[in-house]
Amino acid sequence: MIGKISTGKSFRGCLNYLHEGRLQQSKALQEIEQGKKQAQVICYNQCFGNKKELIQQFNEVHYLNAKLSKPVLHASLSFAHSDQLTNQDKIDIGKQMAKDFGFEKNQYVVIERADRQHQHVHIVANRVGYDAKTVSDSNNYKRMANFCRSMERKHQLEQVLSPRKFLSKEERMLPRQDIRKEALKEAIAKFLKESTTMKKFQNKITAKGYDVELGRGIAFIDAQAVRFKGSQIGYPLLKIEKQLAQNRQMQQEQQQQPSMAQKLREVIQQQRQQEQLKQKEEEQQIKQSGGFRL
DSSP states (O other), rough: OEEEEEEOHHHHHHHHHHOSSSSSHHHHHOOOOOOOOHEEEEEEEEOOOSSSHHHHHHHHHHHHGTOOSOOOOEEEOOTTOOOOOOHHHHHHHHHHHHHTTTTSSSSSSEEEEEESSSEEEEEEEEEEOTTBOOOOTTTTTHHHHHHHHHHHTTTTTOOOOOGGGGGGHHHHHHHOOOHHHEEEEHHHHHHHOOOHHHHHHHHHHHHHTOEEESSSSSEETTOOOOOGGGGGGOOOOOHHHHHHHHHHHHHHHHSOOOOHHHHHHHHHHHHHHHHHHHHHHHHHHHHHSSSSSO
């Protein structure tokens, strides 16, 4: 189970993104994007209604402490492919998070989306309560890591390693191998050998279940929504592009140079032609000598 948490300024922006996806260039594309998300609210707390009504209700309570610049608490919880949770399981986990993070009496919703192969939910909460008090965001990342490990044990989910910086001094001393990172490195190495262009490489790595972010650098996101920069796993963009260029050059050289089998066929063909030519010369000599072999 992988958890991410952040705070933001706009309930409208957050809820629009969760329900409709990223802003597209046209209405038709936006409808397609929205259809992919299939967002559904599976739990309401201290609020109700559709997206527009939720935004209004969240903002009204925020006005009780209008000085707070970031009233939005947004968390995403991603589960492994092997984890199969019921809606009630997801609701229970959302309620437990609200309790552990101190916003169980505030407005919040649990939203399920179906745009990935693995199950995942989003929790949007108002950091401002009806008493105008604000939920603290101190140590949120460490608290999220501890919360995920707790839920894995409670619901018997596939266990994930917490970031090293959130471990105790004793735990940091223990040797460990990040299976996710090693699996990604093996996949990259394999598909780099088989590819000559970035597009071909991306298609192969995507088919394996990874999303690829390509810009000034490169990053890979696995099925549990864990993001790895290429430089973190020994495959920065420059190294990948260099390997692909070498593969293309090697392929061109192989195409230009005849194979050993082709060379052998050419030699055999030449020998046959020489034998045929010699036979024709002998036949010609026989005819010239009146049918006697000289």
